[in-house]
Amino acid sequence: MRLLRDLTNITFLELDVTSTKSIASAYRTVENQTGGKLHYLVNNSGAGFVMPLLDSDIEMGQHLFDVNVWGVVRVTQTFAPLLVRAKGTIVNNISTASCMGLPYQGMYCGSKAATRLMSETLALEMKPLGVAVVIVITGNIRTRWFSNYPKFELPGGSYFSSIAERIGVYARGEQGHPQMEANLYATKVVGDVLGGAEGTIWRGAQSTIVKFALAMIPTWLMSLGKGQRNPDTMTEPTKLIYQHDGEKLLHPSRIISIVPLPELPVADQALAKDSSEIEHAVITDSTIFYVQGGGQPADIGTMNSDAATKADSVFEVKSVRQPAQGSQVLHLGRFIPSGAIGFNAGEEVQQSVDSEIRSLHSRLHTAGHIMSLAIHALCREGIIPALKESKASHYPDSASVVFEGTIEGKHKDAIQAKTDEFVRSATPVKIHWWSMEELREKCYGVTEAFELPEGEVMGRVVEMEGLGSYPCGGTHVQDCSKVGKIVVKKISRSKGTSRVSYTVE
Numbered sequence: 369m370r371l372l373r374d375l376t377n378i379t380f381l382e383l384d385v386t387s388t389k390s391i392a393s394a395y396r397t398v399e400n401q402t403g404g405k406l407h408y409l410v411n412n413s414g415a416g417f418v419m420p421l422l423d424s425d426i427e428m429g430q431h432l433f434d435v436n437v438w439g440v441v442r443v444t445q446t447f448a449p450l451l452v453r454a455k456g457t458i459v460n461n462i463s464t465a466s467c468m469g470l471p472y473q474g475m476y477c478g479s480k481a482a483t484r485l486m487s488e489t490l491a492l493e494m495k496p497l498g499v500a501v502v503i504v505i506t507g508n509i510r511t512r513w514f515s516n517y518p519k520f521e522l523p524g525g526s527y528f529s530s531i532a533e534r535i536g537v538y539a540r541g542e543q544g545h546p547q548m549e550a551n552l553y554a555t556k557v558v559g560d561v562l563g564g565a566e567g568t569i570w571r572g573a574q575s576t577i578v579k580f581a582l583a584m585i586p587t588w589l590m591s592l593g594k595g596q597r598n599p600d601t602m603t604e605p606t607k608l609i610y611q612h613d614g615e616k617l618l619h620p621s622r623i624i625s626i627v628p629l630p631e632l633p634v635a636d637q638a639l640a641k642d643s644s645e646i647e648h649a650v651i652t653d654s655t656i657f658y659v660q661g662g663g664q665p666a667d668i669g670t671m672n673s674d675a676a677t678k679a680d681s682v683f684e685v686k687s688v689r690q691p692a693q694g695s696q697v698l699h700l701g702r703f704i705p706s707g708a709i710g711f712n713a714g715e716e717v718q719q720s721v722d723s724e725i726r727s728l729h730s731r732l733h734t735a736g737h738i739m740s741l742a743i744h745a746l747c748r749e750g751i752i753p754a755l756k757e758s759k760a761s762h763y764p765d766s767a768s769v770v771f772e773g774t775i776e777g778k779h780k781d782a783i784q785a786k787t788d789e790f791v792r793s794a795t796p797v798k799i800h801w802w803s804m805e806e807l808r809e810k811c812y813g814v815t816e817a818f819e820l821p822e823g824e825v826m827g828r829v830v831e832m833e834g835l836g837s838y839p840c841g842g843t844h845v846q847d848c849s850k851v852g853k854i855v856v857k858k859i860s861r862s863k864g865t866s867r868v869s870y871t872v873e
């Protein structure tokens with residue numbers, strides 16, 4: 369303000385936007401001095417404070433709205449006759465905070481969003497009266513804004529007390545966001561307005577980033593940006609219930625989010641490219657569905673809402689995958705009836721696995737282990753030369769295990785016989801959680817490069833009791849006889865490896 373003091377063509381008037389008396393007084397002065405015409409009204413006053421919504425004082429919030437919302441309406445209503453006479457322009461300074469909910473600024477964001485929409489209405493209503501309305505969505509500007517903030521202090525017992533220091537950084541404007549110099553900002557906005565701008569314009573540091581981000585990025589994705597502390601549920605890995613309870617086919621879980629396919633990250637959209645039946649990804653806190661991987665295809669099934677009002681809505685799970693980023697499992701599928709999203713975030717739903725498909729996958733997968741153990745047994749007996757396990761696939765129609773080394777075609781009958789013997793033995797199939805040391809010592813198929821998932825100290829192991837064990841995240845039958853008949857189909861050799869394909873009947 370002091371920079372303007374020496375200018376001779378400027379008259380200062382006192383105007384408190386929360387006081388009708390003050391506004392009326394300013395109006396009379398302007399009317400007298402301008403001959404009843406006002407060409408430009410700039411609603412620039414604004415206030416803000418930083419506080420989690422749960423801790424925000426309602427009276428402070430009401431005062432905030434009094435300045436940011438009602439102040440703009442009061443001043444505009446009062447000065448409207450002068451503007452209409454001049455066919456003038458109203459400039460409302462709104463913030464990028466009007467476009468999205470920012471943490472700890474709920475009341476400020478709310479006030480700016482309200483004013484933004486009212487300004488859009490105002491633009492429509494004033495146009496027939498010959499008055500233009502410019503809505504300036506302002507980004508970060510270097511001003512004394514934060515020095516007007518009340519001192520930040522969380523009330524006692526706040527849920528946010530453990531991150532008070534972090535919120536304080538916002539409250540003092542110390543988060544280090546780029547800022548535009550006030551002079552430059554003012555010059556640009558004045559240029560826009562004098563140049564005849566109407567409608568919404570974006571000015572100030574990061575305002576255009578917000579503009580394009582809003583157009584291109586779904587809000588849930590923006591909430592993952594750095595610097596915004598997310599609720600833990602947004603990043604917590606999905607609990608894999610089937611890893612601990614392989615028999616369970618029904619499971620209640622909580623919805624974290626429901627994302628339309630086009631709003632998934634591009635890498636995750638690709639997971640659905642082979643299916644026209646995938647319209648949404650549903651993320652839950654835990655899952656009973658097997659997640660595709662380790663040579664085993666995903667489970668399919670349904671999710672139902674427990675809410676009686678949504679009893680008709682079912683989510684058909686067509687595929688279950690790990691996302692490209694993070695560890696929140698994607699249940700890919702569609703809602704029936706089509707187009708009706710039957711769940712809300714936070715709601716509990718019942719997950720139900722298709723038992724026939726699960727059973728087939730578990731049999732095929734366990735059969736791979738049994739046949740591999742039979743081949744290892746034949747190596748120990750000296751019938752087949754020593755081999756090293758390479759990889760395996762347990763997809764129906766293409767199940768096979770691959771070894772480094774040579775298995776000749778003539779050994780097919782011996783492999784079949786040993787496999788039959790193991791199946792007949794009805795050996796129990798057990799799940800263990802072992803340390804890396806124990807796992808290296810006792811398991812087949814552990815290569816030098818083998819690692820436990822990040823953050824894990826115990827690895828999941830499947831043991832065919834007395835026959836051998838593997839580190840494995842898959843689903844299994846309870847004993848070897850439950851796989852049914854394993855048919856050794858073919859042995860093929862290529863580049864030093866041997867593939868033994870099989871199926872189950």
Ligand SMILES: [Zn+2]
Nearest residue numbers: 830840841842
């Ligand atoms: Zn397994």
